[in-house]
Amino acid sequence: xxxxxxxxxxxxxxxxxxxxxxxxxxxxxxxxxxxxxxxxxxxxxxxxxxxxxxxxxxxxxxxxxxxxxxxxxxxxxxxxxxxxxxxxxxxxxxxxxxxxxxxxxxxxxxxxxxxxxxxxxxxxxxxxxxxxxxxxxxxxxxxxxxxxxxxxxxxxxxxxxxxxxxxxxxxxxxxxxxxxxxxxxxxxxxxxxxxxxxxxxxxxxxxxxxxxxxxxxxxxxxxxxxxxxxxxxxxxxxxx
Amino acid sequence: xxxxxxxxxxxxxxxxxxxxxxxxxxxxxxxxxxxxxxxxxxxxxxxxxxxxxxxxxxxxxxxxxxxxxxxxxxxxxxxxxxxxxxxxxxxxxxxxxxxxxxxxxxxxxxxxxxxxxxxxxxxxxxxxxxxxxxxxxxxxxxxxxxxxxxxxxxxxxxxxxxxxxxxxxxxxxxxxxxxxxxxxxxxxxxxxxxxxxxxxxxxxxxxxxxxxxxxxxxxxxxxxxxxxxxxxxxxxxxxx
Numbered sequence: 001x002x003x004x005x006x007x008x009x010x011x012x013x014x015x016x017x018x019x020x021x022x023x024x025x026x027x028x029x030x031x032x033x034x035x036x037x038x039x040x041x042x043x044x045x046x047x048x049x050x051x052x053x054x055x056x057x058x059x060x061x062x063x064x065x066x067x068x069x070x071x072x073x074x075x076x077x078x079x080x081x082x083x084x085x086x087x088x089x090x091x092x093x094x095x096x097x098x099x100x101x102x103x104x105x106x107x108x109x110x111x112x113x114x115x116x117x118x119x120x121x122x123x124x125x126x127x128x129x130x131x132x133x134x135x136x137x138x139x140x141x142x143x144x145x146x147x148x149x150x151x152x153x154x155x156x157x158x159x160x161x162x163x164x165x166x167x168x169x170x171x172x173x174x175x176x177x178x179x180x181x182x183x184x185x186x187x188x189x190x191x192x193x194x195x196x197x198x199x200x201x202x203x204x205x206x207x208x209x210x211x212x213x214x215x216x217x218x219x220x221x222x223x224x225x226x227x228x229x230x231x232x233x234x235x236x237x238x239x240x
Numbered sequence: 241x242x243x244x245x246x247x248x249x250x251x252x253x254x255x256x257x258x259x260x261x262x263x264x265x266x267x268x269x270x271x272x273x274x275x276x277x278x279x280x281x282x283x284x285x286x287x288x289x290x291x292x293x294x295x296x297x298x299x300x301x302x303x304x305x306x307x308x309x310x311x312x313x314x315x316x317x318x319x320x321x322x323x324x325x326x327x328x329x330x331x332x333x334x335x336x337x338x339x340x341x342x343x344x345x346x347x348x349x350x351x352x353x354x355x356x357x358x359x360x361x362x363x364x365x366x367x368x369x370x371x372x373x374x375x376x377x378x379x380x381x382x383x384x385x386x387x388x389x390x391x392x393x394x395x396x397x398x399x400x401x402x403x404x405x406x407x408x409x410x411x412x413x414x415x416x417x418x419x420x421x422x423x424x425x426x427x428x429x430x431x432x433x434x435x436x437x438x439x440x441x442x443x444x445x446x447x448x449x450x451x452x453x454x455x456x457x458x459x460x461x462x463x464x465x466x467x468x469x470x471x472x473x474x475x476x477x478x479x480x
Contacts, residue, residue: 088311
């Protein structure tokens with residue numbers, strides 16, 4: 001019985017399910033890394049920072065496991081059409097998830113330096129950006145687990161809001177730096193933290209595009225929405 | 241005759257060669273984008289900046305073409321073992337190349353703002369970092385074209401030098417910002433330019449790891465060399 005077509009198909013479906021589970025497990029780890037990084041920055045929580053960094057090898061190990069599994073699936077099952085698209089998509093998404101984990105770990109490292117400074121301003125804007133990115137990340141990992149193109153499209157549409165917050169934050173931080181040179185080191189780290197968050201949002205959007213394509217065979221329409229104009233930002237000191 | 245095994249094999253080899261050509265063509269485009277971005281920053285050349293940005297859709301289109309080609313190859317040829325590893329590797333490398341193009345375009349955009357400022361210091365350090373990254377990028381694209389693990393290992397080993405230059409540059413730029421608030425905006429863009437360059441170096445290292453693995457079936461040993469400690473940098477103003 002074990003080699004009957006039904007059994008083969010069943011076991012193939014189980015393998016695809018296992019691949020999806022590897023992805024959502026990896027998603028859960030990086031989601032947790034981002035949550036720990038947020039806690040580390042906003043609450044000056046050094047323990048959270050250390051845990052965010054320590055999770056990184058687990059995400060990397062899952063990426064390698066998923067990759068090996070994909071190669072085995074391709075070799076043994078020789079999938080075509082829809083299945084093949086799903087499997088190649090999984091490979092792409094592990095790459096994005098791995099980068100998200102890297103960025104979260106980098107944010108956590110910077111939070112440790114940041115905690116040495118007493119900041120003369122609140123981190124409300126940054127905390128807001130964290131929440132937005134975390135919501136998108138959660139939603140996109142749900143979209144991966146459910147293979148849901150509509151949820152994916154929702155994430156894709158909201159990335160420009162994250163970009164707009166980033167651009168506003170960028171200007172705000174540069175202004176603080178101009179007001180007092182003692183703000184320069186902490187604000188530089190905050191700039192990079194915000195930039196890393198913005199990249200996490202970008203990778204969530206990449207994943208959304210991949211989920212949508214894998215589920216429907218159709219790309220999301222045209223250029224993705226863009227609200228980040230910080231590369232063109234010119235801010236001049238008020239008292240030169 | 242057209243369906244004879246020999247013909248099939250020949251045409252399969254041609255397809256693998258075509259895949260490699262797509263990769264090196266994409267590599268050539270992003271290499272050129274980085275060269276244009278360097279010219280834009282160091283020589284304040286706005287035309288070069290515009291050209292670097294305008295090349296981006298070409299790199300993106302080649303990425304999509306390579307992806308479609310990989311999916312077709314997997315479906316029609318159902319490769320195993322060594323061939324499968326090469327094809328999956330190609331897919332991974334297009335992702336890294338696409339990011340390199342993105343970073344080069346971002347550098348080019350920032351150069352346009354930067355050109356509005358008269359900088360009170362030379363860009364020697366940054367120009368040096370550009371040259372190092374460009375050398376590594378050239379070498380790794382050669383390694384892709386020749387499927388050469390030794391060249392790949394050479395790139396992999398030299399990434400820590402790029403990281404060290406980045407860390408030194410980071411400290412230098414923060415110091416300029418502290419000396420005069422008018423330096424803050426241009427130096428912030430320079431910080432992000434340097435960071436983007438460092439990421440380009442990282443992606444070149446990723447590609448090196450992939451080439452090595454695809455060619456030999458072996459990963460490069462242990463952790464990659466790391467010279468970037470800027471996430472932990474604390475620089476205090478000399479006259480607070």
